[in-house]
Amino acid sequence: MQKVKRIIFNQNRVREDELIKRFKKEYLSSEAFVRSSIYWMVNSNSVDDLVQETFLKAWKGYEGFQENSSFKTWIYRIAMNVVYTHLKYNSTTLVEFEEVPQAESNLDLETSDLISIGLMKLTPDQRQVFSLHYQLGFTYKEVGELLEISEGTAKSRANSAKTKFVSFLNKNGFNYE
Numbered sequence: 001m002q003k004v005k006r007i008i009f010n011q012n013r014v015r016e017d018e019l020i021k022r023f024k025k026e027y028l029s030s031e032a033f034v035r036s037s038i039y040w041m042v043n044s045n046s047v048d049d050l051v052q053e054t055f056l057k058a059w060k061g062y063e064g065f066q067e068n069s070s071f072k073t074w075i076y077r078i079a080m081n082v083v084y085t086h087l088k089y090n091s092t093t094l095v096e097f098e099e100v101p102q103a104e105s106n107l108d109l110e111t112s113d114l115i116s117i118g119l120m121k122l123t124p125d126q127r128q129v130f131s132l133h134y135q136l137g138f139t140y141k142e143v144g145e146l147l148e149i150s151e152g153t154a155k156s157r158a159n160s161a162k163t164k165f166v167s168f169l170n171k172n173g174f175n176y177e
Helices: 002-042 047-062 071-089 107-120 124-135 140-147 151-171
Strands: none
Touching: 002 047, 002 071, 002 124, 047 071, 071 124, 071 140, 107 124, 107 151, 124 140, 124 151, 140 151
16 A cells, blocks of 8 residues: 555656646746736736736646647736736826926937836727737737737737827827828
């Protein structure tokens, strides 16, 4: 009986070690993607905490991951659920453009602030598609697969987000066409 318990324990340990190795590989290949996806949705000091929470939730559910979709799609869904929960319970007031410090000597900082504020003016759905397509370089088809929407819907949301974003930039003195 003792020998059987040892064999089962060793088999479980080997399976657990393999699971850890696979998750670590997935983590290393997707951490930057998850971080930038979260950043462009919340653009706050909470990004590190949200990334950590995303991977913690992913690890807890990893053994049940069916691989019916790619890990990237699966982890993205988890990240967006974490983001939406954060946004729901942490309503933050965005800094209005007029309140952004105008530092003539630091045009890059001013432009960065303007872009961040412009992105926060988009709805979460628009921001998601805009970020995935224009900032992270995904095709409309890939965006549709990640968000579980049609390619046409992804394209439509991206274009309306771009129109709204460009309009905001132009209204605030940044001429973009």
